[in-house]
Amino acid sequence: MTVPSTPDRCASALRRWRIRRRVSQLELALRAGTTQRYVSFVESGRSRPGRAMLIRLAESLEVPLRDRNALLLAAGYAPAYPERELDDPGLTAVLSALERVLAGHLPFPAVVVCPAGQLLLANEGFTALTAPVAPKLLTPPVSLPRVLLHPDGLAPLIVNLDEWAWHVLDRLRAESDRNPDARLDVLVTELAALVPARPRNPGPEHVGFAVPLRLRHEGGELRLITTLTHFGTAADVTLSELKLEAFLPADETTAEALGDLLGRQRGDAARG
Numbered sequence: 001m002t003v004p005s006t007p008d009r010c011a012s013a014l015r016r017w018r019i020r021r022r023v024s025q026l027e028l029a030l031r032a033g034t035t036q037r038y039v040s041f042v043e044s045g046r047s048r049p050g051r052a053m054l055i056r057l058a059e060s061l062e063v064p065l066r067d068r069n070a071l072l073l074a075a076g077y078a079p080a081y082p083e084r085e086l087d088d089p090g091l092t093a094v095l096s097a098l099e100r101v102l103a104g105h106l107p108f109p110a111v112v113v114c115p116a117g118q119l120l121l122a123n124e125g126f127t128a129l130t131a132p133v134a135p136k137l138l139t140p141p142v143s144l145p146r147v148l149l150h151p152d153g154l155a156p157l158i159v160n161l162d163e164w165a166w167h168v169l170d171r172l173r174a175e176s177d178r179n180p181d182a183r184l185d186v187l188v189t190e191l192a193a194l195v196p197a198r199p200r201n202p203g204p205e206h207v208g209f210a211v212p213l214r215l216r217h218e219g220g221e222l223r224l225i226t227t228l229t230h231f232g233t234a235a236d237v238t239l240s241e242l243k244l245e246a247f248l249p250a251d252e253t254t255a256e257a258l259g260d261l262l263g264r265q266r267g268d269a270a271r272g
Contacts, residue, residue: 008045010054010074015043017061020178031060051077064179065240083237086120094239095121101244107262108255109224110246116183117144117172120242125258128265129215129247132157144245145172149191159214159221165195167211212250222257223250 018028025039032039033056041047042057049057054075058068069079084090102110102123109126113119119142130138134152137143147153149165158164169188176184215222224247234240249255 010071011043011045013071013074014057017058017063017067018043021061023061028057028060032056048075055080065234065237067179069237081235081237086238091238098242098244105246107259108246108248109258110244111144112242112244113144115241116181116187118142119144124265125262126247128261130154131265143187145187145191149195151194154215155195157216159216160212162196162199164211164213165191166198169195213247217257220253220257222254224248224254225250
């Protein structure tokens, strides 16, 4: 099946992705099992790649599935990757599995986010951690970066806000540079105006290679590190864009405090 194509747009887009990934034509050719001459011809519009070859080139450049479909359409081919809404029955089993993963992280906070940091699922640990956050920031659609860095969110409780905020913003910028998303650019601009200036000499307050999130808590401090997980083998556009972010304790004191926090929340809910 083919659709009306715009080969020049496909060639330009493929070249932009190669440059964005900092890959030479020769390296791309080796990855995709073809020749540098052929890659050059494709990028100049002198050759029109077949559907399978275009998919192989896109895979070699780690182009997101949504953008792979756009490349295929531009070349005159039908999309290769389905995109289902989150309420599609076909995704029920996957979402249930994600909920079990979130439950498995308890008492530690964990969430599943959509593109641009929009919250999809959260466990009780995250709900307990974000109890001080203003309700307006927890009203859907919820933006996880806003919950963390907005003055009405957790920002006033973050001991190392100047360092940790820029760690988050730099990560979002890097994500947008790697996989362009105008929503992320807008969000980064918004939040950068709300957080303290970037520290000139950030301290070595790291756990291994991770910048800890240090939160004031009942006269003490919670020290958390974050991990990100995604579907590395997803063949569905929607699933490929989901990420699981877990907030893990950096010490035993924090682990115990998170357990107590969850226990109190459950007790309050039972009494309420």
